[in-house]
Amino acid sequence: MQGQTNAQQELWPRFPRVTEQPIVWGPQDKLQTAEGYKAIVDSNTGKVFSIVSQDYRIISHEQAIEQIESVINKNDNLGKYDTEIDLYNGGGRMRCTFTFPGISAEIDKGDAVNLQLHLFNSYDLAWSFLIILGAFRLVCMNGLVIGDTIFHIKKRHVYELDNLNIRKNIATATKRFKKQTEKWINLTHIPLHPTTYERIMKSMQLGKNATKEIQKRINHDASGYNNDNFPVISLWAYYNVLTWYISHKAVSLNHRVEMENRLRAAMVYFRRVQNQRAR
Numbered sequence: 001m002q003g004q005t006n007a008q009q010e011l012w013p014r015f016p017r018v019t020e021q022p023i024v025w026g027p028q029d030k031l032q033t034a035e036g037y038k039a040i041v042d043s044n045t046g047k048v049f050s051i052v053s054q055d056y057r058i059i060s061h062e063q064a065i066e067q068i069e070s071v072i073n074k075n076d077n078l079g080k081y082d083t084e085i086d087l088y089n090g091g092g093r094m095r096c097t098f099t100f101p102g103i104s105a106e107i108d109k110g111d112a113v114n115l116q117l118h119l120f121n122s123y124d125l126a127w128s129f130l131i132i133l134g135a136f137r138l139v140c141m142n143g144l145v146i147g148d149t150i151f152h153i154k155k156r157h158v159y160e161l162d163n164l165n166i167r168k169n170i171a172t173a174t175k176r177f178k179k180q181t182e183k184w185i186n187l188t189h190i191p192l193h194p195t196t197y198e199r200i201m202k203s204m205q206l207g208k209n210a211t212k213e214i215q216k217r218i219n220h221d222a223s224g225y226n227n228d229n230f231p232v233i234s235l236w237a238y239y240n241v242l243t244w245y246i247s248h249k250a251v252s253l254n255h256r257v258e259m260e261n262r263l264r265a266a267m268v269y270f271r272r273v274q275n276q277r278a279r
Contacts, residue, residue: 015061016042016049016091018123023051040123042090049092049123059129061094064121068131071167072098072117077174079103088253092124095253099136103174105181107236108188115177117170120257127257131169133176186274187236194230196269197238203266204259210245217241235270 021041023034040049040058065085072078079102086095096119103115113135120130201211218241222231242263250256 013085013087014091015087015094016047016123017044018049018058018060019043020058045090047090047092049089050125052125058123059121061091061096061121064094064119064129065096067166068096068098068117068119068170071170074167075171075173078115078170086253089124089126093120093122093126093254095120095257097134103177105178107181107184113181113184115173117173126254131166133173133180135177135180183271183274184236184239187239187270188234190235190273190277192231192233192235192238193273194228196235196273199269200238200242200266203269204242204262210249213249214241214245217244235273239270 019041021039023037023039024031025034026032036054037051038054038056039051040056041047042049065083072081078100080100082099082101084097084099086097087093098117098119100115100117104112106112116134116136118130118132118134120127120132122128201214206214218231218233218238221237221241222233224232226232246256246259246263250259
């Protein structure tokens with residue numbers, strides 16, 4: 001099985017050169033060191049990403065990516081993959097998306113998704129080290145980063161990567177993906193109800209312009225209107241309107257990740273409807 005080649009790695013963006021530096025304060029002739037703390041700094045630019053305790057251990061973006069690639073390459077069932085790397089805040093935050101073209105599922109007729117793994121890492125403490133199971137919708141090029149959390153270090157970077165059981169968690173990615181797609185298929189048979197719509201939109205905390213844009217898209221994708229003049233559209237179609245908006249309208253990587261987090265939280269309303277239908 002083949003993953004990323006050295007030539008492909010040369011196409012990676014320029015990562016910060018991260019170092020740990022002592023924190024000093026006071027007049028120039030009486031500088032004092034802040035005991036128990038250090039600064040995480042890009043030595044190329046002098047940018048200070050964060051002030052952390054001495055116990056904090058840096059997981060570099062490169063180290064995180066290479067660790068995940070190493071695990072992926074040892075799982076033949078995942079096959080070949082492509083990577084896309086996005087940076088924010090001068091490289092203080094990074095998301096690397098691994099897409100597996102050979103692992104796909106058809107949610108609806110002509111509507112297929114590919115397995116993705118999303119790796120998050122940061123030096124500015126905004127994001128924990130995080131791996132999330134997701135999918136890439138081939139029809140509208142939507143990134144569905146709303147799947148199961150495969151791995152999440154909540155205590156930021158106080159562990160060594162080698163001591164984490166990442167291999168076992170990623171090895172189950174295809175099984176998790178199958179379960180996730182079964183849930184999505186179920187959504188294609190459930191119509192969107194006005195109450196569900198209102199709850200999800202409130203949870204998303206969208207502004208007026210964003211709400212109008214989403215409503216316009218729903219009207220476009222709907223098959224018609226019911227007796228109450230509400231669009232006839234499935235939960236899956238509505239879900240994809242939201243992911244379409246996030247994928248194409250977010251103004252930055254940080255904004256997109258924040259919107260994805262809100263949609264992930266709003267999934268409780270999708271699951272609630274599914275559970276009610278299953279009774």
